[in-house]
Amino acid sequence: MQRRHFNLAALAALALPALAHAQPSRPRIEVYKDANCGCCSQWVAHLQAFGFDVASSDVDDTGVYRRRFGMPxxxxxxxxxxxxxxxxxxxxxxxxxxxxxxxxPRAIGLAVAGMPAGSPGMEDPRNPKARAAYDVLLVGKDGATSVYHRYPAVAG
Structure with missing residues (x-):
């Protein structure tokens, strides 16, 4: 009986590092938004629902941060x-x-220009499945863009 207990403990000890590695991480994302913008707050809630650790700051001018991050x-x-x-x-x-x-990727980051209807934070509560077509763009170090993910329109 003691031998079996030891074997189970040994297996558990070997499995723990793998289980810890399999746990989803909570990446920290810093968001700079207008205090009066409801869609920005909804996007923050979307990120939190998907496991991001969000540090949200209300600012007067998001362009300051956009420029600081190198986003065109x-x-x-x-x-x-x-x-x-x-x-x-x-x-x-x-x-x-x-x-x-x-x-x-070697890139500045991702962008969804404008505020497409149905994108996260821009959902219509009367028709939450509806979405306008839009692209998520990968922004290269040189500012050039390519489509990273295309979202087709959905009538809802």
């Missing part, structure tokens, strides 16, 4: 963020940010 002005939206050295501009879905952190 032409991709401006209503909030700017930074996670693991990457800039995140606008209503980028959490799944795309997670993919960015996993893939680790």
């Amino acid at each position: 002005e032409r991709l401006a939206s209503c909030h700017s963020a930074q996670v693991a050295g990457y800039a995140i501009e606008g209503h980028v879905p959490a799944v795309d940010i997670r993919r960015l952190l996993k893939d680790k």
